[in-house]
Amino acid sequence: MSDLKITKxxxxxxAFHAVxxxxxxxxxxxxxxxxxxxGCGKSTLLRxxxxxxxxxxxxxxxxGRDVTWARPRDRDIAMVFQNYALYPxxxxxxxxxxxxxxxxxxxPEVERRVTRxxxxxxxxxLLARFPRELSGxxxxxxxxxxxxxxxxxxxxxxEPLSNLDAQLRDDMRVEIKRLHQEMGRTMIYVTHxxxxxxxxxxxxxxxxxxxxxxxxxxxxxxxRPATRFVAGFLGSPKMNFIPATATASGxxxxxxxxxxxxxxxxxxxxxxxxxGLRPQYIAMAGPTLAPGHARVPVTIELVQPTGxxxxxxxxxxxxSIVAELAAxxxxxxxxxxxxxxxxxxxxxxxxxxxxVL
Amino acid sequence: MSALPFHRRHGTRLALRYLIALVLVVIxxxxxxxxxxxxxxTPDEIFASPPVWYPQSIQFANYRVLFKDGDAxxxxxxxxxxxxxxxxxxxxxxxAAYSLARFKTGGENLAVWIISQRMMPPVAIVFPxxxxxxxxxxxxxxxxLILLYTAFSLPYVIWMMRGYIEDIPLExxxxxxxxxxxxxxxxxxxxxxxxxxxxxxxxxxxxxxAWNDFLFALVLTRTEVTTYTVQVTHYFGxxxxxxxxxxxxxxxxxxxxxxxxxxxxxxLVRGISMGAVKG
Amino acid sequence: MTAKALHPxxxxxxxxxxxxxxxxxxxxxxxxxxxxxxxxxxxxMMDTDTSFAGLYNxxxxxxxxxxxxxxxxxxxxxxxxxxxxxxxxxxxAYLFLERMPGRQVFIALLVLPTIISPIVAGATWRLMFDNKxxxxxxxxxxxxxxxxxxxxxxxxxxxxxxxIFCEVWQWxxxxxxxxxxxxxxxxxxxxxAAEIDGASFFRTFRYIVLPAIWPVMAIAILIRGLDLxxxxxxxxxxxxxxxxxxxxxxxxxxxxxGFKQFETSYTAAIAFLVILLLTVICTWAIRRMGLxx
Numbered sequence: 001m002s003d004l005k006i007t008k009x010x011x012x013x014x015a016f017h018a019v020x021x022x023x024x025x026x027x028x029x030x031x032x033x034x035x036x037x038x039g040c041g042k043s044t045l046l047r048x049x050x051x052x053x054x055x056x057x058x059x060x061x062x063x064g065r066d067v068t069w070a071r072p073r074d075r076d077i078a079m080v081f082q083n084y085a086l087y088p089x090x091x092x093x094x095x096x097x098x099x100x101x102x103x104x105x106x107x108p109e110v111e112r113r114v115t116r117x118x119x120x121x122x123x124x125x126l127l128a129r130f131p132r133e134l135s136g137x138x139x140x141x142x143x144x145x146x147x148x149x150x151x152x153x154x155x156x157x158x159e160p161l162s163n164l165d166a167q168l169r170d171d172m173r174v175e176i177k178r179l180h181q182e183m184g185r186t187m188i189y190v191t192h193x194x195x196x197x198x199x200x201x202x203x204x205x206x207x208x209x210x211x212x213x214x215x216x217x218x219x220x221x222x223x224r225p226a227t228r229f230v231a232g233f234l235g236s237p238k239m240n241f242i243p244a245t246a247t248a249s250g251x252x253x254x255x256x257x258x259x260x261x262x263x264x265x266x267x268x269x270x271x272x273x274x275x276g277l278r279p280q281y282i283a284m285a286g287p288t289l290a291p292g293h294a295r296v297p298v299t300i301e302l303v304q305p306t307g308x309x310x311x312x313x314x315x316x317x318x319x320s321i322v323a324e325l326a327a328x329x330x331x332x333x334x335x336x337x338x339x340x341x342x343x344x345x346x347x348x349x350x351x352x353x354x355x356v357l
Numbered sequence: 358m359s360a361l362p363f364h365r366r367h368g369t370r371l372a373l374r375y376l377i378a379l380v381l382v383v384i385x386x387x388x389x390x391x392x393x394x395x396x397x398x399t400p401d402e403i404f405a406s407p408p409v410w411y412p413q414s415i416q417f418a419n420y421r422v423l424f425k426d427g428d429a430x431x432x433x434x435x436x437x438x439x440x441x442x443x444x445x446x447x448x449x450x451x452x453a454a455y456s457l458a459r460f461k462t463g464g465e466n467l468a469v470w471i472i473s474q475r476m477m478p479p480v481a482i483v484f485p486x487x488x489x490x491x492x493x494x495x496x497x498x499x500x501x502l503i504l505l506y507t508a509f510s511l512p513y514v515i516w517m518m519r520g521y522i523e524d525i526p527l528e529x530x531x532x533x534x535x536x537x538x539x540x541x542x543x544x545x546x547x548x549x550x551x552x553x554x555x556x557x558x559x560x561x562x563x564x565x566x567a568w569n570d571f572l573f574a575l576v577l578t579r580t581e582v583t584t585y586t587v588q589v590t591h592y593f594g595x596x597x598x599x600x601x602x603x604x605x606x607x608x609x610x611x612x613x614x615x616x617x618x619x620x621x622x623x624x625l626v627r628g629i630s631m632g633a634v635k636g
Numbered sequence: 637m638t639a640k641a642l643h644p645x646x647x648x649x650x651x652x653x654x655x656x657x658x659x660x661x662x663x664x665x666x667x668x669x670x671x672x673x674x675x676x677x678x679x680x681m682m683d684t685d686t687s688f689a690g691l692y693n694x695x696x697x698x699x700x701x702x703x704x705x706x707x708x709x710x711x712x713x714x715x716x717x718x719x720x721x722x723x724x725x726x727x728x729a730y731l732f733l734e735r736m737p738g739r740q741v742f743i744a745l746l747v748l749p750t751i752i753s754p755i756v757a758g759a760t761w762r763l764m765f766d767n768k769x770x771x772x773x774x775x776x777x778x779x780x781x782x783x784x785x786x787x788x789x790x791x792x793x794x795x796x797x798x799x800i801f802c803e804v805w806q807w808x809x810x811x812x813x814x815x816x817x818x819x820x821x822x823x824x825x826x827x828x829a830a831e832i833d834g835a836s837f838f839r840t841f842r843y844i845v846l847p848a849i850w851p852v853m854a855i856a857i858l859i860r861g862l863d864l865x866x867x868x869x870x871x872x873x874x875x876x877x878x879x880x881x882x883x884x885x886x887x888x889x890x891x892x893x894g895f896k897q898f899e900t901s902y903t904a905a906i907a908f909l910v911i912l913l914l915t916v917i918c919t920w921a922i923r924r925m926g927l928x929x
Contacts, residue, residue, distance in 0.1 A: 050531075071645055072535045073535070073536075073538060073539065081531070085529050085531070089550045098536055099535075102537040102538045146532075156535075374731060378732070378736075382742060382746060385745070385749055385808075386746075387771075388749070389748050391771060392759075405769065452656065453655075455652055457653070467653075473918075474660055478911070479887075480866060480890045482664070484671075484894040484907060485666070486666075508664070512660070568753065569869075571753070571754065572887075576895065586756070590759075593762075603763065611752050611753070611756060614753075615751065618747075
């Protein structure tokens with residue numbers, strides 16, 4: 001049985017159409033991430049699931065029950081907010097217990113659950129403190145604690161890590177992933193950060209302009225993007241897009257470079273296409289050319305080290321591309337060298353429809 | 358050249374500021390002192406020329422008379438009318454303010470209509486109200502005056518509380534909704550605690566408005582619920598005034614307000630500045 | 637559609653505001669409506685003629701000298717007292733802007749006049765101004781060198797100074813408090829930058845401080861202006877509008893017409909005129925001060 005089922009959901013704000021007919025089915029226990037650029041409607045969608053916004057039309061079912069017009073309290077959900085939403089006049093313990101007390105849980109049970117949640121999150125020693133006495137990371141843990149003490153069908157996260165600094169964000173991401181594994185509950189997580197989406201999700205739902213652009217496992221979306229938008233949104237550094245023309249056996253770049261495509265694609269020779277290459281699938285030329293790879297001479301223009309890897313910028317096919325290379329085999333800027341491109345992973349996009357062919 | 362004189366002048370400047378401050382305090386506080394001092398004077402001291410600047414002994418005969426004649430009960434009336442009406446105005450006003458702040462009920466037009474009610478001159482509405490009250494039998498009743506004070510305070514309470522409520526992060530309320538609170542519980546458990554200091558400041562000012570009222574009480578009370586402000590004017594005479602009674606009654610009516618303001622001081626300072634900024 | 641209508645929170649916002657609206661309509665709108673109806677009749681102490689009298693009462697307004705004089709008195713008090721309160725309050729706010737030991741005590745003492753009831757303020761000054769036993773004449777006598785016997789609340793040329801003195805005494809602290817709060821909120825780096833640039837005090841005030849405090853100052857002026865326009869208590873305690881009708885303000889006159897002369901219909905017409913005037917002045921002032929965008 002699915003824990004969340006959304007059918008033909010629309011949301012208008014006056015003339016603005018924020019959510020345009022979304023259908024979504026989230027099975028029990030899955031970690032679903034709603035991701036997309038700002039203004040794509042992901043937060044609106046989450047808030048409509050929570051009942052904080054009213055649907056303009058369509059249907060929302062949680063745990064098999066139609067809750068489209070139910071109040072938030074009757075939906076059996078728990079939610080973590082972007083700005084933590086801690087009550088400044090309550091201490092940590094009372095903050096975590098707030099939802100249980102609102103639902104008239106017996107005090108010994110409240111005590112038991114709060115203690116357990118606090119231990120899970122490593123904030124048991126902070127229970128008597130007030131929110132203003134906590135650091136950003138601690139506040140975030142309390143906010144999560146307030147959600148996980150509850151026995152909800154659905155746990156909603158609205159960009160919970162966006163106010164933390166980079167280091168803390170990494171730690172908390174691990175924490176949330178671990179919580180999901182321990183609890184095995186259905187979670188829906190909104191973020192604009194594609195790395196968060198890739199690392200946390202069982203399934204990514206990528207939204208654009210109020211519609212679902214593509215959904216599937218992180219690897220699915222990374223390897224087999226359906227559109228240029230998906231291909232460009234996921235992955236860091238971003239995918240390289242090079243204008244090209246289809247030939248009988250592959251593609252031809254504007255500078256005359258011909259690249260063979262190992263698998264047959266539905267291309268008409270002479271058709272204009274865009275070649276998408278992930279920086280991760282470009283390497284320095286090795287002793288032998290692996291099957292399905294293409295070797296191209298280039299001149300390295302710019303080198304940005306990131307530790308064990310470097311991002312090298314080089315001109316190719318009339319544009320500038322980025323390759324992520326191992327640090328030890330990178331040359332200095334200006335050096336002429338050769339690169340191997342894994343053409344089995346190449347993405348061919350129709351520039352008219354922006355769809356992947 | 359310029360650094361040295363600056364330092365030398367600093368001390369003189371501070372002394373000058375103190376001097377002006379002291380003169381101001383004397384000017385603004387002396388009348389209050391005079392009022393208090395007369396209330397403790399004997400008739401001989403009151404009617405002395407040149408006046409007695411400070412009494413030889415403190416005596417409470419002037420107050421004793423007020424309590425013996427029952428005049429002091431008017432302070433009790435003021436206390437009942439002002440506190441009960443403040444209580445109701447705060448409840449109804451906060452509810453309405455929440456509706457305006459969070460749901461934009463009636464749009465900006467309703468909000469402007471409500472504040473425009475505050476500009477209504479009391480003298481323009483007191484006459485028709487008097488006729489209405491006579492017809493309904495509400496003249497000289499607690500109910501009638503409490504109703505009037507409550508209604509008259511509402512625009513102020515709504516306007517102030519709307520500002521305070523708008524400052525509360527919306528996420529706190531949404532979080533409570535998801536956690537299982539009803540709308541009423543959100544109001545009670547989240548909004549009220551969050552708006553506490555604003556609530557207190559507004560309540561004190563509302564209390565003072567009702568406490569200070571003279572015109573409504575003058576018109577709508579007779580003998581049963583006479584307020585202390587009306588009682589004070591009963592001692593004015595064409596030829597001679599009952600000075601001792603005027604002073605003692607005024608002091609009785611001033612002490613509760615001094616007390617309230619002193620206790621609530623820390624909320625008031627913020628209330629004044631924030632309220633003024635928000636309008 | 638039915639499910640939507642049954643949404644439990646649907647009418648919550650209306651339930652919240654309904655009681656307040658009901659009370660405001662009862663106390664605010666009823667009198668307005670009543671006055672409008674009655675002002676077109678001819679009801680007074682002798683006569684309860686409820687037939688339609690047309691603009692009879694409104695025509696009388698124009699030939700009623702006492703009414704226009706009361707309006708003039710009101711304006712006179714307002715245009716003198718308001719600027720004094722503003723300038724004095726501002727000066728005091730500047731005096732206490734910088735820290736000095738005992739500042740809080742000074743401020744607390746200075747606020748005393750504002751928190752006592754206006755009727756008590758009037759009564760207090762009645763005691764202060766008493767020609768024989770009051771301290772004011774005594775102090776003036778010392779300065780003058782011989783016994784002065786000024787009849788502050790009776791002498792036609794002294795009543796206005798007395799009223800305005802009392803009014804200014806009570807409400808300058810109010811201006812002071814609000815302006816002090818506003819001045820404290822002015823961005824210090826801006827005034828310091830101006831000081832380094834060598835701008836004079838008045839230049840800094842005009843171009844940096846005034847624009848910053850104006851929203852607050854405008855509201856303070858509006859509040860005090862409105863209160864001064866309906867001034868009643870202080871005058872009632874000091875002079876009751878006397879000598880004769882010399883200090884009768886619009887509020888006092890309306891009260892006298894309604895409750896001393898029982899001119900029901902005529903009072904309703906005056907009340908309507910007052911509301912009209914106030915609405916016009918307020919709308920103009922709010923626009924003029926830039927309080928509405």
